[in-house]
Amino acid sequence: MNIFIGVIIASIAVFSWKIFGYLIPERYLDHGRIKNIASLLTIALLAALVGVQGFTTQSQITFDARIPALLLAAIMLKFKAPFIFTVAAAAGLAAVIRLVF
Numbered sequence: 001m002n003i004f005i006g007v008i009i010a011s012i013a014v015f016s017w018k019i020f021g022y023l024i025p026e027r028y029l030d031h032g033r034i035k036n037i038a039s040l041l042t043i044a045l046l047a048a049l050v051g052v053q054g055f056t057t058q059s060q061i062t063f064d065a066r067i068p069a070l071l072l073a074a075i076m077l078k079f080k081a082p083f084i085f086t087v088a089a090a091a092g093l094a095a096v097i098r099l100v101f
């Protein structure tokens with residue numbers, strides 16, 4: 001299958017889920033349990049994305065410049081640094097590590 005066709009199909013699928021979300025009556029979404037599940041699911045999906053993108057390369061666990069950059073970003077966010085500075089500092093650290101090693 002061509003990658004372009006796969007991207008188009010995935011885009012249609014994501015868009016259909018967005019439209020489906022608007023069709024659900026608000027009384028179901030206002031339930032406390034649903035709000036709790038939605039917030040926890042968001043955190044879990046973000047953690048999985050960071051884990052897969054930050055620690056793997058071609059389906060293998062890899063320790064490279066991304067790990068110190070992620071640690072720096074986590075520390076900066078813990079101290080409530082502005083997001084743009086956090087991204088710039090983490091990217092700079094990763095670049096320096098890759099340049100040196």
